[in-house]
Amino acid sequence: MQLLEELIRIDEKSGTPIYLQITNAFIHNIRSGRLRKGLKLPGSREVAEILHVNRMTMVAAYDELQAQGWIEMQARKGTFVKKDLPVLTPGRIDAAQPVFSMPEKTMFPFDEKKIVPVPLGDFPEAGKLIINDGFPDGRLAPTEELIRSMRSFSRMATHKKYLMYGGAQGTGLLRETLAGFLSDTRGLPITPRNILITRGAQMGTYIAASIVLSPGDAIIVGTPGYSGADLTFLQLGARINHVPVDGEGMDIDAVEKLCRGKKIRMVYVIPHHHNPTTVTLTPERRIRLLELSVKYKFAIIEDDYDYDFHYASRPMMPMASLDRHGSVIYIGTLTKTLAPAIRIGFMVAPELFIRHAVWLRKALDTQGDSLMENAVAGLYKDGTISSHIKKSVKLYKERRDHLCELLSSELGDHVDFKVPDGGMSVWVKFLRADMVKVSKKAYAKGLIIRDGTAYDADTRRYNSVRMGFASLDHKEQEQAIGILKAAID
Amino acid sequence: MQLLEELIRIDEKSGTPIYLQITNAFIHNIRSGRLRKGLKLPGSREVAEILHVNRMTMVAAYDELQAQGWIEMQARKGTFVKKDLPVLTPGRIDAAQPVFSMPEKTMFPFDEKKIVPVPLGDFPEAGKLIINDGFPDGRLAPTEELIRSMRSFSRMATHKKYLMYGGAQGTGLLRETLAGFLSDTRGLPITPRNILITRGAQMGTYIAASIVLSPGDAIIVGTPGYSGADLTFLQLGARINHVPVDGEGMDIDAVEKLCRGKKIRMVYVIPHHHNPTTVTLTPERRIRLLELSVKYKFAIIEDDYDYDFHYASRPMMPMASLDRHGSVIYIGTLTKTLAPAIRIGFMVAPELFIRHAVWLRKALDTQGDSLMENAVAGLYKDGTISSHIKKSVKLYKERRDHLCELLSSELGDHVDFKVPDGGMSVWVKFLRADMVKVSKKAYAKGLIIRDGTAYDADTRRYNSVRMGFASLDHKEQEQAIGILKAAID
Numbered sequence: 016m017q018l019l020e021e022l023i024r025i026d027e028k029s030g031t032p033i034y035l036q037i038t039n040a041f042i043h044n045i046r047s048g049r050l051r052k053g054l055k056l057p058g059s060r061e062v063a064e065i066l067h068v069n070r071m072t073m074v075a076a077y078d079e080l081q082a083q084g085w086i087e088m089q090a091r092k093g094t095f096v097k098k099d100l101p102v103l104t105p106g107r108i109d110a111a112q113p114v115f116s117m118p119e120k121t122m123f124p125f126d127e128k129k130i131v132p133v134p135l136g137d138f139p140e141a142g143k144l145i146i147n148d149g150f151p152d153g154r155l156a157p158t159e160e161l162i163r164s165m166r167s168f169s170r171m172a173t174h175k176k177y178l179m180y181g182g183a184q185g186t187g188l189l190r191e192t193l194a195g196f197l198s199d200t201r202g203l204p205i206t207p208r209n210i211l212i213t214r215g216a217q218m219g220t221y222i223a224a225s226i227v228l229s230p231g232d233a234i235i236v237g238t239p240g241y242s243g244a245d246l247t248f249l250q251l252g253a254r255i256n257h258v259p260v261d262g263e264g265m266d267i268d269a270v271e272k273l274c275r276g277k278k279i280r281m282v283y284v285i286p287h288h289h290n291p292t293t294v295t296l297t298p299e300r301r302i303r304l305l306e307l308s309v310k311y312k313f314a315i316i317e318d319d320y321d322y323d324f325h326y327a328s329r330p331m332m333p334m335a336s337l338d339r340h341g342s343v344i345y346i347g348t349l350t351k352t353l354a355p356a357i358r359i360g361f362m363v364a365p366e367l368f369i370r371h372a373v374w375l376r377k378a379l380d381t382q383g384d385s386l387m388e389n390a391v392a393g394l395y396k397d398g399t400i401s402s403h404i405k406k407s408v409k410l411y412k413e414r415r416d417h418l419c420e421l422l423s424s425e426l427g428d429h430v431d432f433k434v435p436d437g438g439m440s441v442w443v444k445f446l447r448a449d450m451v452k453v454s455k456k457a458y459a460k461g462l463i464i465r466d467g468t469a470y471d472a473d474t475r476r477y478n479s480v481r482m483g484f485a486s487l488d489h490k491e492q493e494q495a496i497g498i499l500k501a502a503i504d
Numbered sequence: 505m506q507l508l509e510e511l512i513r514i515d516e517k518s519g520t521p522i523y524l525q526i527t528n529a530f531i532h533n534i535r536s537g538r539l540r541k542g543l544k545l546p547g548s549r550e551v552a553e554i555l556h557v558n559r560m561t562m563v564a565a566y567d568e569l570q571a572q573g574w575i576e577m578q579a580r581k582g583t584f585v586k587k588d589l590p591v592l593t594p595g596r597i598d599a600a601q602p603v604f605s606m607p608e609k610t611m612f613p614f615d616e617k618k619i620v621p622v623p624l625g626d627f628p629e630a631g632k633l634i635i636n637d638g639f640p641d642g643r644l645a646p647t648e649e650l651i652r653s654m655r656s657f658s659r660m661a662t663h664k665k666y667l668m669y670g671g672a673q674g675t676g677l678l679r680e681t682l683a684g685f686l687s688d689t690r691g692l693p694i695t696p697r698n699i700l701i702t703r704g705a706q707m708g709t710y711i712a713a714s715i716v717l718s719p720g721d722a723i724i725v726g727t728p729g730y731s732g733a734d735l736t737f738l739q740l741g742a743r744i745n746h747v748p749v750d751g752e753g754m755d756i757d758a759v760e761k762l763c764r765g766k767k768i769r770m771v772y773v774i775p776h777h778h779n780p781t782t783v784t785l786t787p788e789r790r791i792r793l794l795e796l797s798v799k800y801k802f803a804i805i806e807d808d809y810d811y812d813f814h815y816a817s818r819p820m821m822p823m824a825s826l827d828r829h830g831s832v833i834y835i836g837t838l839t840k841t842l843a844p845a846i847r848i849g850f851m852v853a854p855e856l857f858i859r860h861a862v863w864l865r866k867a868l869d870t871q872g873d874s875l876m877e878n879a880v881a882g883l884y885k886d887g888t889i890s891s892h893i894k895k896s897v898k899l900y901k902e903r904r905d906h907l908c909e910l911l912s913s914e915l916g917d918h919v920d921f922k923v924p925d926g927g928m929s930v931w932v933k934f935l936r937a938d939m940v941k942v943s944k945k946a947y948a949k950g951l952i953i954r955d956g957t958a959y960d961a962d963t964r965r966y967n968s969v970r971m972g973f974a975s976l977d978h979k980e981q982e983q984a985i986g987i988l989k990a991a992i993d
Contacts, residue, residue: 031688035818039691039825046791046826082817084787099788116693118830120856123769123803125716130860133867136669153667158658158875162651169647178642178843179975180625199520202528204605217870227614247867280612298573299588302535314612328571329524336528337535340611354667356874367609371619378622378736379868381706385845386647387873486668 019057019065022049033068034075038083041076045085045096056086056094131250133243134469144495145463149290149321149440149483155407156354160399164390181385183377184369185212185361189392193361196395201322202336203345205363211372212383215360216320219346221247222372222379223362224281227314227344228253232280235273235313237265239470239477241290244283244318253281260289262433264296267303274311281314286334288321288438291470291481295436301334308342315343321351323404324485325437326412341365349391351439352404359383359391411439411485414492418484421496429503439485448503450478456502462495508546508554511538522557523564527572530565534574534585545575545583620739622732623958633984634952638779638810638929638972644896645843649888653879670874672866673858674701674850678881682850685884690811691825692834694852700861701872704849705809708835710736711861711868712851713770716803716833717742721769724762724802726754728959728966730779733772733807742770749778751922753785756792763800770803775823777810777927780959780970784925790823797831804832810840812893813974814926815901830854838880840928841893848872848880900928900974903981907973910985918992928974937992939967945991951984 023040025033044050056062063073077094080086088094139145169178184190190207197203197210213219228234230252236245238257248255256279258269265284273279282304286296296304308315317334325331335345341364348360362372376382394400418441419434431444445453445467454466467480487495512529514522533539545551552562566583569575577583628634658667673679679696686692686699702708717723719741725734727746737744745768747758754773762768771793775785785793797804806823814820824834830853837849851861865871883889907930908923920933934942934956943955956969976984 029688038818039821042821042826043691079818083820097787117695117698118828118854120830121803121833121854122798122829122831123716123801125803125857125860126718127860129718130715130863131867133863135672135862135866138671139668147668150668156667158667159655162655162658165654166648166651169651178645178647178845179628179636179639180844182627183624199518200524202532206606209606214869217866218868221868226619227612229615229618250864250867298586309611312612314610314614329527329568331572332528332531337531339607341607341609342611344610355669356667356871358870358873363606365607365610368614371614371616373624374619374622375739377624377706378620378739379707379710380703381847382845384847384873384876387876 019062023066025066025068034072034079037066037068037073037076038079041080042083042085050096052096053098054096056096058094131246133246140463143458143461143463144487144491144498146465146480146495146499147463147483147486148465148481149438150355150486151351151353151407151411151439152486153354153356154486155403155410156357157394157399157403158354160394161353161357161387161390164393165386168389168393169386178386181382182373183382184373185210185383186385186388186392189359189388192392192395197347197363201330202332203363204336208366209363209369211362211364211369211376212388213348213360213362213376214358214380214383215350216318216346216348217243217247217360218376218380219348219360219362220244220283220316220318221251222375223314223316223344223346223364224248224251224253224283225375226368226371227281227316233273233277234281234283235270235279236283237285237289239291239479241285241318242469248283260292260294262294264289264294264300265304267300267307270304271307274307274313279311279313281316282308283316283318284334285318285320287319287331288324288435290318290320291440291479292442293433293435293438293440293481295331296334298331301337305334305338305340305342309340313342316346317343318346320346320348321438322347323352324408324411324439326408326415327436330437335363341368344368349400352400352407353391357387357391359388407485414484414487414489415441417489418482418487418492418496421492422482425496425500426503440481440483442479443482444477444479445503450480453499453502457498460498460502462498462502464495464499508551512555514555514557523561523568526555526557526562526565527568530569531572531574539585541585542587543585545585547583620735622735629952632947632950632952633976633980633987635954635969635984635988636972636975637954637970638927639844639975640840640842640896640900640928641975642843642845643975644892644899645846646883646888646892647843649883650842650846650876650879653882654875657878657882658875667875670871672869672871673862674699674872675874675877675881678848678877681881681884686836686852690819691821692852693825697855698852698858700851700853700858700865701877702837702849702851702865703847703869703872704839705807705835705837706732706736706849707865707869708837708849708851709733709772709805709807710740711864712803712805712833712835712853713737713740713742713772714864715857715860716770716805722762722766723770723772724759724768725772726774726778728780728968730774730807731958737772749781749783751783753778753783753789754793756789756796759793760796763796763802768800768802770805771797772805772807773823774807774809776808776820777813777924779807779809780929780968781931782922782924782927782929782970784820785823787820790826794823794827794829794831798829802831805835806832807835809835809837810927811836812841813897813900813928815897815904816925819926824852830857833857838889841889841896842880846876846880848877896974903973903976903978904930906978907971907976907981907985910981911971914985914989915992929970929972931968932971933966933968934992939969942988942991946987949987949991951987951991953984953988 022044059073063070190210194207234253235256237260259266335343345363450467511533548562552559679699683696723742724745726749748755824832834852939956
């Protein structure tokens with residue numbers, strides 16, 4: 016008991032009330048066996064003196080310990096550590112350190128190969144430029160308008176209920192608004208019942224693939240391809256078959272050949288601005304793929320993540336708008352339209368499929384942010400989103416042209432690329448320099464750029480990199496290309 | 505060609521530009537075979553006359569169709585539907601309805617038993633009172649403060665980067681803030697690396713169980729229990745073993761007996777205010793469960809979803825704060841502290857486990873709302889959350905007392921219950937009336953109340969209901985109990 020001062024440390028500066036610090040310290044010491052079960056404890060007055068605290072503080076601590084079942088106060092006998100606590104032996108606790116730290120590993124074993132490791136992304140770093148994978152410019156996002164819209168919904172008495180649990184499918188208001196918008200602009204013949212609001216294309220892809228696939232199922236993706244999706248399919252146990260992507264998009268002859276040889280459950284395709292190559296799947300191939308899906312009964316996941324950003328003509332209508340049989344699960348997102356951190360996306364599919372998708376969404380994430388969902392619906396209705404798209408398309412087209420000019424004038428015979436008709440990046444092949452080395456050298460000089468190893472799940476080397484132009488203004492592009500040029504030489 | 509007027513319908517009131525309506529209509533007609541491949545189309549002037557549109561509008565539509573690859577213009581020959589389109593036969597398209605509607609089912613088969621159906625929740629309905637499962641009162645949420653905090657972060661130039669992609673683990677600022685807060689108030693010996701920010705307890709549970717469990721693994725849950733978690737475990741293929749929950753929480757003898765008989769991979773427990781019964785697991789049982797976890801090497805998922813709301817004493821410290829071996833995966837949420845629709849939760853675990861959890865979170869949802877995460881961190885730092893908790897605890901205690909008085913005075917010998925020490929609901933057993941019938945009668949009279957069938961995954965009948973008191977003020981409680989009384993009689 017002479018140790019009490021050592022066992023109970025009080026931090027006057029902590030935000031935690033002192034009586035609670037004492038309570039917690041007692042519990043740790045009882046638990047570790049240093050205060051053994053059945054031990055008679057000094058009275059509150061005595062402990063208060065030892066610890067230099069007010070006696071009422073100590074009374075409060077003992078009350079707390081009793082209420083929580085750690086000690087018992089017996090009338091006229093005193094205060095005791097409860098006897099029927101199956102207290103552990105002190106074990107490997109260091110007596111000098113009453114608060115242990117969390118172990119590095121779990122006590123229980125788990126299959127460390129079960130969750131597929133994924134790269135955690137291109138993060139901005141202070142003082143460094145970044146050529147990202149093709150993201151919009153967060154600086155342009157209509158954040159003020161979005162926040163104003165959130166506030167106005169949160170103030171409307173009828174919308175207070177949106178702060179309670181809402182639908183896992185997304186708010187009715189956003190689904191209605193989106194059904195109208197998608198039907199007008201993308202020719203999708205849908206009602207709000209055909210829509211699940213997600214948190215971006217990634218969640219849509221995960222949910223769709225979870226419903227369609229069982230472990231061991233064969234699927235088809237293009238190569239080079241979007242590794243973010245491939246890793247998700249691997250996580251779900253799919254066997255991935257790669258088919259080439261050429262200047263007209265995914266090679267449909269190769270798809271057909273695979274279908275003849277084995278049961279294909281799903282084809283994942285980015286027909287609009289393919290990631291990474293930016294090519295658009297031609298109408299002929301789109302229709303052939305739809306025909307094959309009917310013949311071989313596979314699902315098409317159409318990932319149309321940056322639909323709005325097309326510069327050569329109007330965006331090409333989605334395959335989903337041509338699909339009369341229910342082959343296509345259509346995935347879209349606003350994270351490219353507004354900003355990556357504004358997490359609203361959607362899945363469009365036949366109603367039966369959406370019903371299953373809603374169940375899974377509920378199991379893994381309960382529901383979306385209803386307030387944010389309605390705020391976004393507000394921005395559709397008042398025209399903010401349309402005019403933001405118009406403004407961004409104009410600006411991004413200029414940025415695309417500027418980057419392409421810089422690539423030609425500064426890197427000339429080091430690179431090969433085509434000016435993309437849409438999207439937010441240029442797919443640049445480096446003809447001589449090894450991009451793994453260039454990426455490292457550029458980083459040392461203050462520029463973050465990918466090394467080209469992540470464009471399919473097999474990390475096959477294309478020595479090509481998607482160079483995002485949308486989030487860099489002209490001056491930033493010039494700096495970035497300057498550094499890249501120096502890193503190549 | 506005399507049909508062109510019928511094939512192309514223009515809606516003057518639509519928000520879609522007319523040239524685009526024409527473009528889309530042509531595509532649908534080419535696709536359906538009504539405009540066959542190779543067909544020579546009338547010139548733009550002629551079509552413009554037929555459709556009563558400006559000629560420039562028609563030129564724009566043809567340009568668009570050509571850019572998208574549907575038609576080709578041959579110099580001096582005219583305009584043709586492209587020959588090499590593998591156009592489908594018209595099939596079952598109704599000629600009178602150029603825009604088809606999405607089929608009810610998918611063309612491809614999928615396993616309709618793969619996704620476990622889940623009930624979609626207690627939704628507020630206009631003009632109806634609701635006794636929910638025990639949710640906070642969204643009307644009290646510090647929404648104004650939260651939105652103000654979001655705005656101030658979004659305006660800070662250094663935080664613009666939060667609108668770009670951020671970490672899948674949650675923002676550094678929120679994880680640091682939370683590590684301090686959880687260490688001070690719950691005795692968790694953690695650093696920001698031990699935290700994954702989720703979107704609520706549900707996502708934490710889904711991710712934790714996904715890492716620990718493989719299909720066919722045996723787990724233990726209490727009965728009655730929280731069906732939302734049970735359904736998630738079923739979705740992941742777990743075999744659920746039920747052990748009774750009595751007045752001291754989960755029956756640990758029963759847990760031990762099961763462990764002796766078979767390999768148990770995981771025990772899911774809500775030790776603080778058990779859902780649905782509201783009982784708190786005693787210290788003795790907590791320590792025995794921890795000991796068993798070490799002996800039998802199972803994971804403990806500690807779901808501490810409404811930690812802050814304890815009325816009898818200070819909240820009891822989590823089992824995770826006593827766990828020196830890394831047995832416990834600790835799940836918490838702010839959805840009960842602030843509002844169900846404000847979707848921030850967290851998982852606390854050894855670093856190795858968190859690493860796997862971050863990968864899975866990235867695969868299923870990329871990342872959280874960084875702006876919202878930082879806004880919440882701001883509310884911790886400026887004391888808004890602490891004072892909101894203090895205020896709510898006081899108010900909810902009054903509401904608990906009021907509801908318990910009403911239950912005694914109005915429903916007296918119809919019901920049996922204990923005043924709960926914490927949480928947001930009373931677990932009420934109905935002694936005579938059949939709750940399935942009562943729930944239906946109450947609904948007809950304007951009150952939504954559960955029927956007691958959903959308190960474990962087997963829908964075993966307890967004829968008991970959790971009656972949430974936190975989101976009903978005194979007057980609303982009186983109305984609700986009045987309706988319930990009438991429904992029982």
